[in-house]
Structures are given as structure tokens and as C-alpha cells.
Amino acid sequence: xxxxxxxxxxxxxxxxxxxxxxxxxxxxxxxxxxxxxxxxxxxxxxxxxxxxxxxxxxxxxxxxxxxxxxxxxxxxxxxxxxxxxxxxxxxxxxxxxxxxxxxxxxxxxxxxxxxxxxxxxxxxxxxxxxxxxxxxxxxxxxxxxxxxxxxxxxxxxxxxxxxxxxxxxxxxxxxxxxxxxxxxxxxxxxxxxxxxxxxxxxxxxxxxxx
Numbered sequence: 463x464x465x466x467x468x469x470x471x472x473x474x475x476x477x478x479x480x481x482x483x484x485x486x487x488x489x490x491x492x493x494x495x496x497x498x499x500x501x502x503x504x505x506x507x508x509x510x511x512x513x514x515x516x517x518x519x520x521x522x523x524x525x526x527x528x529x530x531x532x533x534x535x536x537x538x539x540x541x542x543x544x545x546x547x548x549x550x551x552x553x554x555x556x557x558x559x560x561x562x563x564x565x566x567x568x569x570x571x572x573x574x575x576x577x578x579x580x581x582x583x584x585x586x587x588x589x590x591x592x593x594x595x596x597x598x599x600x601x602x603x604x605x606x607x608x609x610x611x612x613x614x615x616x617x618x619x620x621x622x623x624x625x626x627x628x629x630x631x632x633x634x635x636x637x638x639x640x641x642x643x644x645x646x647x648x649x650x651x652x653x654x655x656x657x658x659x660x661x662x663x664x665x666x667x668x669x670x671x672x
Contacts, residue, residue: 482648484512491556492638502552551608560597563604570622
């Protein structure tokens with residue numbers, strides 16, 4: 463009886479805890495007093511690593527937990543990040559309104575001496591390049607993509623973004639508080655499902671010990 467509840471709790475935790483972990487991380491990023499700037503690759507890696515237990519734990523349960531299978535699972539996660547992460551000049555800013563991100567991007571371009579023309583989705587720059595901004599309001603982040611331009615411009619643009627974003631002070635977003643509450647609830651739920659059988663689970667684990 464105890465083993466049935468333990469297995470059921472573990473199965474539910476396998477699904478809920480990785481999602482809760484991602485919500486927790488995003489909630490913490492959106493709770494900072496200053497916006498958080500990440501490269502596109504780091505943001506994608508954060509998502510993949512946080513959600514990888516959804517796929518890695520069932521696979522390990524099927525093939526068995528050994529040093530080799532754990533290494534293979536870790537290698538698969540790293541390969542997904544390497545192959546699918548955004549390429550090029552992409553940054554993600556957490557806890558910043560799209561209008562504020564547009565003002566920061568325009569200021570950075572002016573400081574870099576780049577002439578630009580505002581567009582619906584960002585700015586056009588010389589030689590057919592552009593700065594594109596897109597917002598994901600649920601996670602309260604803004605993605606900034608620099609298309610065109612050389613590596614020197616990319617480095618100056620990234621340094622300007624870091625400088626300007628670090629100078630902004632923001633309030634904790636209500637969505638961040640909601641995400642933190644949801645994350646805590648999702649982490650606690652698997653425990654509540656087996657709490658009333660704790661004595662049986664302890665007895666089961668004790669019987670497994672030599």
C-alpha cells in the first residue's frame with residue numbers, strides 16, 4: 463500500500479516539480495529591483511534545464527539510474543541547448559515593459575552613433591539591419607534581436623543594454639508574485655498527496671535498508 467502511494471506521488475512530482483521550478487525561477491527574475499538581462503542562449507538554456515526532468519526522469523526510470531544513463535541524459539540536454547538555442551544577437555530582458563525596452567534600445571543606438579528609423583516592431587538601421595522587440599507579457603519579458611551590423615556594433619549594443627538596464631529600478635510585478643505562489647503550490651501538492659501515508663512510506667523505506 464505504501465509503495466503505491468509513493469509511486470503515485472513520485473509520478474506526479476516528476477510532472478509538476480520541473481514546471482514549478484521554471485515558474486519559481488521566472489518569478490524570482492521578475493521580483494528583482496532591477497531588470498535582468500540574459501542572452502538568448504542563456505534564456506533558452508534556463509528553460510531547457512528547468513524542464514529537462516520532465517523527460518529525463520521518465521527515461522532514467524525506464525533504463526535505470528546508472529552513471530552512464532545519467533551522463534547520457536545530461537549530454538542530451540546539453541545537445542538540445544547547443545542545437546536549438548537562438549543564434550545571433552539576441553537578448554531577453556525580464557521585468558521590463560516593452561515601451562521602456564524600446565526607449566532603452568533607442569538610447570543605446572544613439573550612444574553608438576547609429577542612425578535609426580522607428581518601426582512597428584522596433585527600429586531600422588543602415589545597411590538593411592534592424593532592432594526587433596517582442597514581448598511575452600505572461601512571463602513579463604522583452605526579447606531584443608539585432609539583425610545586421612558587424613560584431614563591433616553587436617558588442618557595443620550589448621554593453622549599452624547592460625549599462626542602461628542596470629540603471630533602471632522597477633517594482634515587483636504582480637505576475638511575479640503569482641508565479642511564486644503557483645510554484646510553491648505545485649511543489650507542495652505532491653507532498654500533500656502522500657502525507658497521510660507517511661508512516662507506511664517510512665516503513666517501506668526502512669524495509670528496503672539492509
